[in-house]
Amino acid sequence: MVGKPPRGVGNYDKPNGDDIEPVKAVPVSTSGRAKVGWVRINTLGVVNRLSMEKTKIATLLRVPLRDLRVLEPTTADSYSAAVLCRERAIVVNLEQIKVLITAEEVIMTDSQTSTVTHFLPELQTRFETSPEKELRQAQPTTDEFPFEFVALEVALEMVCNTLEVEANKVELDAKPALEALRKRVDNVNLERVRRMKTRLVRVAGRVSKVREEIQRYLDDDSDMRDMYLTRKSKQQSESLRREGSVTSPPPNGADGGQRGATAHYQLEHALSASSGRSPLGVHGVHTQNKDLQELEDLLETYFTHVDSTHRSLNGLNEYIDDLEDLIEIELDSQRNQLIKLELILTTATLCLTCFSVVVGIFGMNIKNNVENEHGMFLLVVLLGSAATIGMFIILLRVCRYYRLF
CATH class of the missing domain: 2.40.128.330 (Lipocalin)
Incomplete structure (x- = not known):
């Protein structure tokens, strides 16, 4: 406390x-x-x-x-x-x-x-x-x-501790799921990571709300002064007491002094109202600034606490994003390998198609006296195969020259 x-x-x-x-x-x-x-x-x-x-x-x-x-x-x-x-x-x-x-x-x-x-x-x-x-x-x-700050401190402490515990649970559940997904990308691991990220987004949103609410008061001194209910109660009591003493009937022979005190109090009250401060003089302003510093220290303590939780969740979220990018790159690489394989097979199919044209020509029922030569079949097969392989090699070199794969 x-x-x-x-x-x-x-x-x-x-x-x-x-x-x-x-x-x-x-x-x-x-x-x-x-x-x-x-x-x-x-x-x-x-x-x-x-x-x-x-x-x-x-x-x-x-x-x-x-x-x-x-x-x-x-x-x-x-x-x-x-x-x-x-x-x-x-x-x-x-x-x-x-x-x-x-x-x-x-x-x-x-x-x-x-x-x-x-x-x-x-x-x-x-x-x-x-x-x-x-x-x-x-x-x-x-x-x-002040009592109100003690109660507020207990509330902030419980909220920050609860959010920190939930954030730690998310991190503990996230590490094995992310490690499994990094080693093997399948539907089971993807579903685990999806559920974990949903929890992460929810907890991070709750932490962000609390963090922004505390920061809102830290950025505005007037809002922090409004939180000091004890001072406001004392100031109201003091104001009522002064107004009562001013409006009380003056003693005999003291009209001039009473009017002077009344005018002085009214002037002090008007200046205080126009400047937005309490009519307590320099000592009152010093006390306000001291108490404001105490409240600011209290809020900064729990802001640091919740901000640490917020940064931890953001770090985990960034790690998930990096892992998603890595998985996307790996999938793109696999797609490129498949496209490369498809291109090679297409090139091989083209070369075989050219050889099949030669086979179709010789398979026609045309008499050219070549079909009677016993060694001509072997010669056509060898020459056609060599031409097909040579064409395939040339096409591969051309594709690599133009960096198609």
């Missing part, structure tokens, strides 16, 4: 009628909308179940309903990659991990998916075995690693 999360038990109030209890049958509210079972874990590793409508979750966390639909276990695209920053939550949809991460808890649907069976126990173990748990229970600290 990179750091320790802040203390807290939830960043929203539970509406009336939404009891925290193990989910049984899906209840139906008076408005006719079915409640959904949710599981949430806070910063102390405590896991609770609650039943709440999706619309209430969306309203409390200010998350669009379409993001909650993506988190449903029945979503068709199970292997997708999307990390969406909202005002009060981060929607994580990486592979089979589909959760809502807030500044103080992680929320997920209560279903028998990898999110609940693998991610939730891992996150709970991370918090329960942390040596700083008692410290978090005793008093909050200001230099601790």
Whole structure:
């Protein structure tokens, strides 16, 4: 774990009628909308179940309903990659991990998916075995690693490790299949390589999605700042406190000082809004840059991890392409050999055809007194065979001269 999360038990109030209890049958509210079972874990590793409508979750966390639909276990695209920053939550949809991460808890649907069976126990173990748990229970600290980044780190770690394991399996299955195909090209080996390449393309696509999603945040500092939910919550509280102190009635004789403070605060707030930074002064900007560097280091760590897997799969894919090119060259060479053999046989057939013309001439029923000579048959055979062989040799030399084979 990179750091320790802040203390807290939830960043929203539970509406009336939404009891925290193990989910049984899906209840139906008076408005006719079915409640959904949710599981949430806070910063102390405590896991609770609650039943709440999706619309209430969306309203409390200010998350669009379409993001909650993506988190449903029945979503068709199970292997997708999307990390969406909202005002009060981060929607994580990486592979089979589909959760809502807030500044103080992680929320997920209560279903028998990898999110609940693998991610939730891992996150709970991370918090329960942390040596700083008692410290978090005793008093909050200001230099601790934000809770949302700890949860995001666990999600990225599980996703990257899972993709690496699947990539290693593909590589282990690919090596014997490719070696067998290199030695002998037949239908069985070709079918094995085809199935293996289909698996490779799928895993490589999933790795590429996760890699591109992490890179998207690394390339945009504003997106990374939006992921810092703890700071945004603190800034909102500080802003409300300042606005309350500014609008409070000034003491007697302090109208001028109060108006000056009000004008100074308004000017500072306007400059901060126009520059896109928090009205916390130089110290606040320094803290933002420091935390931004921490988040950037976190994302770069897992980007390096998934990029290594991506490069490994690309290397395997390039090896397959090279093997396909080699096999294609070998097949072309065999085709050329067959064409060469066909050309030689055609040339030999032409020469024999010329000899058959002579045989046909002498086989005609024409009286020329040659057929009565006993040695003439042997002479014609010898001369015809010699002429045929000589013609064949000459034609071969001509074909080689013109590089026909």
